[in-house]
Amino acid sequence: MPTTVTMPRLSDTMEAGTVIKWHVKEGDTVASGDVLADVETDKATMEMQTYDDGVVAKLLIGAGDRVAIGTPIAVIAVDGEDASSASGANPAAASSAPAAPAPAETPVVVTGTVVMPSAHADNGARARISPVARRMAEELGVDINSLRGSGPGGRVIKRDIESAAARTSGGTAPASMMPVVAASAPAAAPSLPVVAGPGAREVAVSGMRQTIARRLVESKSTIPHYQVSMRFNMDPLLELRKMLNAQLEPQGVKLSVNDFIVRSCALAMAQHPYFNASWAGDRIIIHGEVNVGVAVSLPAERGGGLVVAVIRNADQKGLRQISLDTRALAEKARTRGLGPEDMMGATFTISNLGMYGVDNFTAIINPPNSAILACGAAVERPVVRGGQLCVGTELDATLSLDHRVIDGAMAAEYLTTVRHNLENPATLLV
Amino acid sequence: MSTVTVIDPTMSATREIEFRDALREAMTQEMRRDPRVFLLGEEVAQYNGAYKVSKGMLDEFGPRRIIDTPISESGFAGMAIGAAMMGLRPIVEFMSWSFSLVAADPILNNAPKMLYMSGGQFGCPIVFRGNDGAGGQLGSTHSWCVEGLFSNVPGLKMVIPSCPEDAKGLMTTAIRDDDPVFFLESERMLGMKGHVPEGDYLVPFGQAKVRREGTDCTLVSFGRPVNFCLDAAAELAKEGISCEVLDMRTIRPLDIDSIVRSVRKTNYCVVVDQSWSFGSPGSEVASQLHQHCFDDLDNFVHRVHSADVPTPYAFNLEQEYLPNARRICEAVRSCLYRA
Incomplete structure (x- = not known):
């Protein structure tokens, strides 16, 4: 039976491809691994290989033709086979396949061979996927056809499924927690080719780095960001924290400033539900649970990067539990790595660079959240209190907001509530 | 397999002894308990064992039960198999499992198959033990690992402890077992120290x-x-x-x-x-x-x-x-x- 070669999916976001050049002509003998054609996708031009041995019986489209993924483009037969018996071998049928709209940006030409563009070869070859990855994909509802495997020869392995599940929030998350921004944004490819000059060094991009790139490009380019800042007087909180930590020390509990901020922000959601919401195109979804994401940076020996660990139902947890949860998740992230369940479903995110001595900064919203709070360090400054110049400890916090959901006055009111919570910290204890 | 009792080592008294002491303790205790058990091999008696595993055993049990053999593995292994078939429970020490190769016919062709080939008339409750694997610059012919070669044969049991505690518990179980047991020790581990329970101590076979x-x-x-x-x-x-x-x-x-x-x-x-x-x-x-x-x-x-x-x-x-x-x-x- 001759094999029909179809337009492969060469990237997550590819909908159609153009054969720039055929490397074979009808009658040529090919072996698995030979390059059939250069195919241009929405992002790049890549070499397309055959997974079968045989003779090129028919080329169904010409150079320059653009067809949708899955459209038959060639037929490979073993010697003596009748090419016309291959399914979809009729050129008329092929040409009726809908072509996708033209790409929105200039494609970057990538040299080098894509050995295994996706787990599933559209020409009917078996997917390369580890057994446990296949089982997890079924359990988590991950579409393996859209994945590019990071194992040898493009094999889809466990970590690919885990990161795909984390990326899409998987099929197991409640509907309201699913990302509402369609994941169709292009990856962070520059619009001009980047040339490596003398002395330059190339670093392979990990799956996590790709995810960070895609999600943040998507966030920054589709969400109308703006920022609102406020300065908090931290003296009462630091005094309370010192007292509590002295009392809790025998129990092995040590509350961080960040734990107080997580609780302050979570409690403020009751009065400001739009801060716990997602823009859904034609409506706004206000989530039922307050799940606060905490950005955790990973050490270089774990490949660097960052993940967002989720403190679930943070509005219902006391400082002690928030502290324990945060510490356990950060430890897990930095040693064994977080599972999809540890990263899914954040409804609001906090990024804290205070421990690095940063005064203030702005953060990019973590979709599908509507806001992210960027916290600096609590630092001693000359302050005016009651008409007197004195030394006080203050912390600068900056909200980045989705203007489709939250207006400036709302942001000011939310920060005022957070400030009230932090500056009257006894309220955080009840 | 005979009934085994698992004793939690944390529940009984332990002290730190060497791997070789743990082996000797198991053999000595079993020989006191069961008069059918005896040890034979090259230099096990008067020289106290080439690696001092059987040190002092000749003094306690005498030359009828601690038997020095000629350098003839095929001969003494075959003799011990015959003794086992007739109801005794021999322990055969090979100075090295490398030397057991000249006894391949009795230990592989007779012992593991005896129960099957005699239609259940003759069992073969015997322990073959000795140093296995690279001992440290002994050269290729004296560094045999026999795990792959011998575990291929149905009818035998193969035991390979990694620490003194298991050495005692597994050796006791091996001596009480009714099938031929190939017990693989390592010259590199005989001096290893570890906590070993006193008294009767059995580690069951087939439990990782x-x-x-x-x-x-x-x-x-x-x-x-x-x-x-x-x-x-x-x-x-x-x-x-x-x-x-x-x-x-x-x-x-x-x-x-x-x-x-x-x-x-x-x-x-x-x-x-x-x-x-x-x-x-x-x-x-x-x-x-x-x-x-x-x-x-x-x-x-x-x-x-x-x-x-x-x-x-x-x-x-x-x-x-x-x-x-x-x-x-x-x-x-x-x-x-x-x-």
């Missing part, structure tokens, strides 16, 4: 022991390389890789259930076996895992064996030939796609 708990990768091993695995696991922990180390303790019977339980948790498995890779216990574990755990594996079962060459004499080559901790670390990283 988790020597280190972990979540990221299962290391399966037996005998001396278990200790290499523990070193590798400590090293890998620094990289954030958490290994679970399973000590199989017996190759036949093989506790595949414990391996399966661990691999279902970790999804990765590296088998560390000091025998050569072709047709080895390591390849058997891999094969059975692929049968029982196919849908749980994220990579094929990786194996670390001695290199597929005769054991080198040179010190540095011999170290590199063995499944050492560095080679185990490399295999784990590769198996976890972190190489």
